Amino acid sequence: MNFVVGILFSGIAMIILILIPWVGVGAFDLRLVFGIIVPYLALATFFVGIVLRVINWARSPVPFRIPTTAGQQWSLPWIKPNRIDNPKGTGGVVVRMIFEVLLFRSLFRNTRLEFRKGPKITYEWEKWLWLAALVFHYSFLVIFLRHFRFFLDPVPAFIHILERLDGFLQMGPLPVSGLGVPEVYITDMLLLLALLYLFLRRLYVHQTRYISLPADYFPLFLLLTLGLTGVLMRYFLRVDLTAVKELAIGLVKFHPKVPEGIGVIFYIHLFMLCTLIAYFPFSKLVHMAGIFLSPTRNLSNNSRFVRHINPWNYPVKVHTYEEYEDEFRDKMIEAGLPVEKMPEKAEEGAGAKEEEEKKE
Amino acid sequence: MYDAGKIIVGLIIGIGLLLFPFYYNAGKAAKAPEPQLTPKAKEAKVCVAETSYMKTSHMHLLERWRQEVVRGGERYYTASNGKVYYKSVEETCLDCHSNKSKFCDQCHDYMRISPYCWDCHIAPKETK
Numbered sequence: 001m002n003f004v005v006g007i008l009f010s011g012i013a014m015i016i017l018i019l020i021p022w023v024g025v026g027a028f029d030l031r032l033v034f035g036i037i038v039p040y041l042a043l044a045t046f047f048v049g050i051v052l053r054v055i056n057w058a059r060s061p062v063p064f065r066i067p068t069t070a071g072q073q074w075s076l077p078w079i080k081p082n083r084i085d086n087p088k089g090t091g092g093v094v095v096r097m098i099f100e101v102l103l104f105r106s107l108f109r110n111t112r113l114e115f116r117k118g119p120k121i122t123y124e125w126e127k128w129l130w131l132a133a134l135v136f137h138y139s140f141l142v143i144f145l146r147h148f149r150f151f152l153d154p155v156p157a158f159i160h161i162l163e164r165l166d167g168f169l170q171m172g173p174l175p176v177s178g179l180g181v182p183e184v185y186i187t188d189m190l191l192l193l194a195l196l197y198l199f200l201r202r203l204y205v206h207q208t209r210y211i212s213l214p215a216d217y218f219p220l221f222l223l224l225t226l227g228l229t230g231v232l233m234r235y236f237l238r239v240d241l242t243a244v245k246e247l248a249i250g251l252v253k254f255h256p257k258v259p260e261g262i263g264v265i266f267y268i269h270l271f272m273l274c275t276l277i278a279y280f281p282f283s284k285l286v287h288m289a290g291i292f293l294s295p296t297r298n299l300s301n302n303s304r305f306v307r308h309i310n311p312w313n314y315p316v317k318v319h320t321y322e323e324y325e326d327e328f329r330d331k332m333i334e335a336g337l338p339v340e341k342m343p344e345k346a347e348e349g350a351g352a353k354e355e356e357e358k359k360e
Numbered sequence: 361m362y363d364a365g366k367i368i369v370g371l372i373i374g375i376g377l378l379l380f381p382f383y384y385n386a387g388k389a390a391k392a393p394e395p396q397l398t399p400k401a402k403e404a405k406v407c408v409a410e411t412s413y414m415k416t417s418h419m420h421l422l423e424r425w426r427q428e429v430v431r432g433g434e435r436y437y438t439a440s441n442g443k444v445y446y447k448s449v450e451e452t453c454l455d456c457h458s459n460k461s462k463f464c465d466q467c468h469d470y471m472r473i474s475p476y477c478w479d480c481h482i483a484p485k486e487t488k
Binding site for chain 1 (some may be wrong): 362363364367368370371374375378380381382384385386388391392393412415416417419420423467470471472474476
């Protein structure tokens with residue numbers, strides 16, 4: 001698919017998604033729908049979807065081990081094994097998975113293939129994807145956790161501390177009077193920058209552009225819109241935060257109510273979030289759960305000393321040699337072929353012969 | 361061999377973490393904040409801007425005032441109704457809203473915001 005088509009497709013989908021709550025709340029005042037019904041439906045879709053998908057994965061058999069062996073295997077005592085990159089048991093796997101989940105280690109190993117004059121293939125140092133991915137994911141995590149101040153009453157101390165750390169610069173990104181609030185969060189800026197980089201990278205690297213589909217652009221646009229509406233709401237079109245918290249607390253306590261006087265921008269932001277979490281189980285975003293089930297990372301390399309039996313081995317119909325001989329013994333003897341077990345008559349004869357031999 | 365056992369345990373832990381707000385709040389009374397006005401504030405009826413604006417954007421206004429006063433030396437603010445106010449937290453804002461614990465802190469505590477106003481400014485002494 002041409003990348004322009006992909007971007008247009010995702011972009012138009014995005015615009016429609018922004019217009020739905022804008023028109024719905026702005027023109028028709030459907031605050032009940034966008035403030036309560038849609039969030040609950042999205043949450044239900046998310047949890048049911050994730051559970052079903054993970055259970056579906058869990059039903060898959062693990063017939064053999066396919067870890068990537070990026071280090072020396074455990075073998076002889078005088079050969080030093082690499083316990084993390086070629087894990088022998090659970091301990092190594094746990095460390096490997098921690099590196100993978102928290103630091104994106106396999107992304108860190110990313111190289112860029114290039115043709116140089118000659119032609120020669122070179123593998124270039126390329127850490128920008130890893131860096132942008134790490135910045136994006138950690139910013140998103142911090143922002144996600146910061147939002148818990150809307151869902152928890154009283155707000156726990158660690159969220160407050162996180163918030164203070166995030167806003168410790170106490171200024172805006174420009175040398176003007178901040179962005180209108182005393183504390184501009186670092187993660188807000190980093191998230192948008194990282195997303196923008198990830199989007200531009202898709203377009204700039206031609207191999208990536210070639211394989212990019214609307215399913216790749218759409219989550220980026222969705223996250224960008226989510227971030228932009230959030231930034232707009234915090235720094236420019238502010239809304240009544242206590243009312244927002246009343247709505248959020250009502251949702252998690254199952255006593256939903258829609259307070260008056262929350263701006264449309266909030267409902268757009270909320271609708272983007274609902275779209276994101278409802279879209280989660282059906283899209284590439286489900287890697288949040290899938291990362292833990294990466295078989296090339298979470299399996300130990302123990303094929304040499306543990307037998308792995310394929311659970312869906314069906315019973316194979318076999319014809320053993322004994323059965324074969326039983327079937328063809330007479331014909332085999334007739335043809336003068338050696339048999340392991342002589343028939344009754346022949347056995348007597350053979351037995352007699354043996355006895356004679358013994359006597360001799 | 362199947363790894364379903366381990367996966368289901370992981371799934372339960374993951375879902376349990378994500379459902380944290382649902383059981384954290386369970387059984388706690390949801391109490392919306394009720395900021396109270398002092399008699400003086402009630403009498404004045406209008407703040408330096410509309411109530412809805414003050415609710416959402418007072419921090420923005422204060423930030424701007426600080427910038428204008430500290431950097432520009434402009435001490436007077438003309439409200440939309442033409443009234444002129446002296447730009448000062450202690451002398452203008454806190455003159456009416458002298459009940460910090462019943463007014464400011466109501467929402468700030470609810471959202472657990474600790475504005476750094478009070479790093480420099482002195483909170484008014486409240487007479488009970």
